[in-house]
Amino acid sequence: MPRLTQQFVFALILWGCANAQFTYAESPNHAPFGEAIEPYLIKNCVRCHGAELQEGDFRVDTLSKDVGDGPSVNRWLEVIEKINNGEMPPEDEPELPTAQQNAEIVEWLATRIEEGRTARLAQKQPVSFHRLTRDEYANTVDDLFGVQFGVSDPSGLNEEPEWHGFERIGSVLSLSASHIEKYYSAAERILEEAYPTRPVQTQVVRKNALKLRGGPSGEVVKELEASGLVDKVRVDMWPGHEIQGGRPGPEGDMLKNGGLFKVRIQVSGMKPKGGRAPHLTFYADKIDRLLFEQDILAPEEQPVVVEFLADLPAGGHTFKVTNDVPGPSNLPRSGRSGSRPFFSLQDGRIPWQIKLTDEEGLPLYPFLIIDWIEWEGPLEPDALVAKRARFMPDEDGNMEQAKACVARLCEAAFRRPAETAEVERYYQIVESEIAAGADLRQAMKTGMLAILCSKNFLFVVEGNLDKPQAQLNDYEIASRLSYLLWSTMPDDELFALAREGKLREPDVLKQQFERMIADERAEKFSHDFPRQWLQLHKLGMFPPNKELYPDYDPHLERSMEGETYAFFQEVLDKNLTLHEFIDSDWTMVNPRLAMHYGIEGIEADEYQRVSLPPEDQRGGLLTQAAVLSLTSDGTRHRPVHRGVWVLQSVFGKSPPPPPANVNPIEPNPVDSPKATIRMKLEAHKHDPNCAACHRKIDPLGLAFDNFDAIGRWREEEVVAQGTGANPPVDASGTLPDGRAFSTPHEFKQLLLADMDPFNRTVVNKLATYALRRTMTVDDRADLEAIATRSKDADYRVRDLVEALVLSDLFQKR
Structure with missing residues (x-):
C-alpha cells in the first residue's frame, strides 16, 4: 500500500x-594542553601507552587534545580514575610524580570535562x-x-x-x-x-486416546466399541515418547483464523523412587514455540486435568506432546504396547517387554498416561x-x-x-x-x-x-515508567495523571511506582532487566557436549534461567539488599534444578525458596548455574569469560578487546601431565600484550573454578588427555588491590566488604535500561546521587529502583 x-x-x-553527531566549541579559558598536561603524559605515560607499547590496549598519545569537547572524553575520564586510584603511573617506575603533580593533572582534566558538559548538553538533539x-x-x-x-x-x-x-x-x-x-x-x-x-465460531473438540494413539486396527476398535471399552483406552508415554503431527491438535479448520485457544489434557504421571518426575511438554512445530510444560505427579487412577491458553496465528499447525525425560527405548518391542490397547500399568506385560513396575507395583521409570486432549476456541471473553x-x-x-x-x-x-x-x-x-x-x-x-x-x-x-x-513531559514520564516496570504502554491511570499534569509531582510519582511495582505486570521487569543486565541471552549459545554432560537437557537450561528470574523477583518483592546478589544462604529452585544441585524434597513444579546449608558454596547470582553455564563453551569452563562477566556485571567495566593473533589454549598433550586451565593461562601472563588485562580478569574467573561448565560443584578438574591423576581445583587468587582469597565463598566475602562498586554498577545498569541509552560522563553526578540514596537505604533493591524513578535523571531527556 x-x-x-x-x-x-x-x-x-x-x-x-x-x-x-555534533561538534562543540572550544573553551579557551584555561592553560593550553601543551603546557598543562602534555609534559606529564610524555614523562609518565607514553612509554607504556604510546606508539611502541599499548599495555591494556590503551594509548594516551592519540587521545584528542580537546579534552572536554572532543571524542575522547570517556578515555580521559579513565586517565583520571587511574591516577586517583594510584594505579598509574605504576609503583615500579624509576621516578614517580609527586602527589601534588598528580592532583594538578586530575584537576585540569576534570575542569576541562566539566566545561565541555555545558556545550554537550546545549547541543543535544531536540x-x-x-x-x-x-x-x-x-x-x-x-x-x-x-x-x-x-x-x-x-x-x-x-x-x-x-x-x-x-x-x-x-x-x-x-x-x-x-x-x-x-x-x-x-x-x-x-x-x-x-x-x-x-x-x-467457538468450538470444543476432544481427541480421545484412540485418536491420539493412531491405532489400534479397525477390528480391535470394533471389539472395544462392542465391549464399551473405547473410553477406557489410554496413551502410555514412556520417557522420550512423542505424540506428533495432527494428533494432538484439533481437526478441521478450527485454527484456520488463529486466535486464543484453551487446551486441556487429562493426564497421570508416575515418578520412580529417587528419580525424575515425568515432564509433559506441548510444542507447536511450525511456529517453533513451546506452549506448555509441567512436571506431572498424579496416580494413574486419579488423573488430573491441566490446562493452558495458547494464542496462535492463523494457518495450519502441527503439534508435539512429549514425555520430555530421558529413559529406556520406547520402541514397541521393548516398551510400548504396540497395537495392543493400553489400559493400565497393572495390566501385565508381554514376557519379552520391559517391566513398567517393580514387585510392589511402583513405577520403574518416569511415566505419563494421557486420556484425552481437548481444544476450545477461538475464545472471545x-x-x-x-x-x-x-x-x-x-x-x-x-x-x-x-x-x-x-x-x-x-x-x-x-x-x-x-x-x-x-x-x-x-x-x-x-x-x-x-x-x-x-x-x-x-x-x-x-x-x-x-x-x-x-x-x-x-x-x-x-x-x-x-x-x-531538557525535561520529559508528563506523557513521556508515563511511557518511561511503564516501559521500565511493565515493558508495555501506560495504563488508563497513568494516562489520566499525565493528562492532569501530575506525574511531575514527587508524591504522585512515588505512589505510581508503588502501585506498579506491586502489580503482576511488574514480573516483566524481574525478567527483562536481569536478562539484559546479566547477559542471559548467552545461556545455551554453546550447548554442552552430550557425551561430557549427559544430564544437561532443555528443561534444565530453562530451569537454570528461571532460577535467576525467580531469585531477582524474590529480592525485589521482599525489598532485600544488593548483598543477596553477591551471596545468600538461600536460592530459588524447581524440581529439575534441585536435582541438578543435589537438593532433596522438592516436588511441586514451581520455583520455591530453599535454604542452603552453611557449607554450601552457592548463594547469590555469581554461583547460579545459569551464570556459570553462559560463561562456558559447551566443552569446558572458561575462567577468562567468567572473569570478563564479573568485570562487566559486578564492577561495571569492560576490558579492551584482546590483541590480534593470540594463541588459543591448546588441549592437553596425550604424553604430558594433566594440567588445569589455570596452569595454561599462566603462559598468557608472560606476554606483555596480555599481562595487563589478564592480571585483572583472571582472578575474577578463577574464583569459580570449583564449578564446571554446567555449574556443578567439583573438587578436581577432569582433563580428558594427559598422564597422571586429574589435578585438584585451585580457586585461589588475588585482587588488583592485593586482597587474597582461596574459595568462591571467600571471594564473595571480599566483594561484600566493599559494596559501593557493585552498588554503582547496578545503578548504572538500571539507568541504562530505563533511559534506553548509555550513561556518559555528564550523568555522573546524577548517578552518584542515586547510588548515595541506595547506600543510605542499606542497598535495598526496591528502594534503589524507586530512587532512580524519583531522581532528576529519570525525568531528563
Whole structure:
C-alpha cells in the first residue's frame, strides 16, 4: 500500500537525525594542553601507552587534545580514575610524580570535562527516538487489541541487536527495510485476528486416546466399541515418547483464523523412587514455540486435568506432546504396547517387554498416561471483546463513530494526545478506502494498519521539535515508567495523571511506582532487566557436549534461567539488599534444578525458596548455574569469560578487546601431565600484550573454578588427555588491590566488604535500561546521587529502583 511507505520514510529520516553527531566549541579559558598536561603524559605515560607499547590496549598519545569537547572524553575520564586510584603511573617506575603533580593533572582534566558538559548538553538533539524492542511491541499490541503476537516465531520480528546485553539502546536499534516489511506483515496479522474478515465460531473438540494413539486396527476398535471399552483406552508415554503431527491438535479448520485457544489434557504421571518426575511438554512445530510444560505427579487412577491458553496465528499447525525425560527405548518391542490397547500399568506385560513396575507395583521409570486432549476456541471473553470494540464502530456507515475510533487508537498507540492533523490524516485513509469500495470494517482496518506502522507507535518518542526542552513531559514520564516496570504502554491511570499534569509531582510519582511495582505486570521487569543486565541471552549459545554432560537437557537450561528470574523477583518483592546478589544462604529452585544441585524434597513444579546449608558454596547470582553455564563453551569452563562477566556485571567495566593473533589454549598433550586451565593461562601472563588485562580478569574467573561448565560443584578438574591423576581445583587468587582469597565463598566475602562498586554498577545498569541509552560522563553526578540514596537505604533493591524513578535523571531527556 504506497501511502503507508511515507510513514516509514519519515521514521527513517528522523532516525538519522536522532543519531547525528555534533561538534562543540572550544573553551579557551584555561592553560593550553601543551603546557598543562602534555609534559606529564610524555614523562609518565607514553612509554607504556604510546606508539611502541599499548599495555591494556590503551594509548594516551592519540587521545584528542580537546579534552572536554572532543571524542575522547570517556578515555580521559579513565586517565583520571587511574591516577586517583594510584594505579598509574605504576609503583615500579624509576621516578614517580609527586602527589601534588598528580592532583594538578586530575584537576585540569576534570575542569576541562566539566566545561565541555555545558556545550554537550546545549547541543543535544531536540527529539530522541527509541524503537520498541520486539518484546515491548508484543506487550503493547496485547494491551491494545488483546492479541498475543508471537514476535519470536519464524515469521515474527527480527531479533534485536544488543550492546553489552542491553536490547533497549536507542542508538543500536536501527530500522531497516527488513524491519519495515516485518512490521507491515505483523500489523496485518494482528488486525485480522482482532477483527477477522470471516466470522469465527467457538468450538470444543476432544481427541480421545484412540485418536491420539493412531491405532489400534479397525477390528480391535470394533471389539472395544462392542465391549464399551473405547473410553477406557489410554496413551502410555514412556520417557522420550512423542505424540506428533495432527494428533494432538484439533481437526478441521478450527485454527484456520488463529486466535486464543484453551487446551486441556487429562493426564497421570508416575515418578520412580529417587528419580525424575515425568515432564509433559506441548510444542507447536511450525511456529517453533513451546506452549506448555509441567512436571506431572498424579496416580494413574486419579488423573488430573491441566490446562493452558495458547494464542496462535492463523494457518495450519502441527503439534508435539512429549514425555520430555530421558529413559529406556520406547520402541514397541521393548516398551510400548504396540497395537495392543493400553489400559493400565497393572495390566501385565508381554514376557519379552520391559517391566513398567517393580514387585510392589511402583513405577520403574518416569511415566505419563494421557486420556484425552481437548481444544476450545477461538475464545472471545467479554474483556477481550470490550478492548477491541474501543477502536471499531458498532454501526456500519457511522463515520462520526469511525473518526472517534481513529482518534482513540491514535492516542492509545502514540501514548500521548493525538494532534488534529494526525487524526485527520489517518481518517482520510479510512475515507479513501470506502470511496474505493471497501466496507467500513475493512476501511477501518486499513487505517489501523497505517497507525501501527507509524513512527509514533513503533518508537518511544521523547522531545518536541517546536518546543525543545531538557525535561520529559508528563506523557513521556508515563511511557518511561511503564516501559521500565511493565515493558508495555501506560495504563488508563497513568494516562489520566499525565493528562492532569501530575506525574511531575514527587508524591504522585512515588505512589505510581508503588502501585506498579506491586502489580503482576511488574514480573516483566524481574525478567527483562536481569536478562539484559546479566547477559542471559548467552545461556545455551554453546550447548554442552552430550557425551561430557549427559544430564544437561532443555528443561534444565530453562530451569537454570528461571532460577535467576525467580531469585531477582524474590529480592525485589521482599525489598532485600544488593548483598543477596553477591551471596545468600538461600536460592530459588524447581524440581529439575534441585536435582541438578543435589537438593532433596522438592516436588511441586514451581520455583520455591530453599535454604542452603552453611557449607554450601552457592548463594547469590555469581554461583547460579545459569551464570556459570553462559560463561562456558559447551566443552569446558572458561575462567577468562567468567572473569570478563564479573568485570562487566559486578564492577561495571569492560576490558579492551584482546590483541590480534593470540594463541588459543591448546588441549592437553596425550604424553604430558594433566594440567588445569589455570596452569595454561599462566603462559598468557608472560606476554606483555596480555599481562595487563589478564592480571585483572583472571582472578575474577578463577574464583569459580570449583564449578564446571554446567555449574556443578567439583573438587578436581577432569582433563580428558594427559598422564597422571586429574589435578585438584585451585580457586585461589588475588585482587588488583592485593586482597587474597582461596574459595568462591571467600571471594564473595571480599566483594561484600566493599559494596559501593557493585552498588554503582547496578545503578548504572538500571539507568541504562530505563533511559534506553548509555550513561556518559555528564550523568555522573546524577548517578552518584542515586547510588548515595541506595547506600543510605542499606542497598535495598526496591528502594534503589524507586530512587532512580524519583531522581532528576529519570525525568531528563
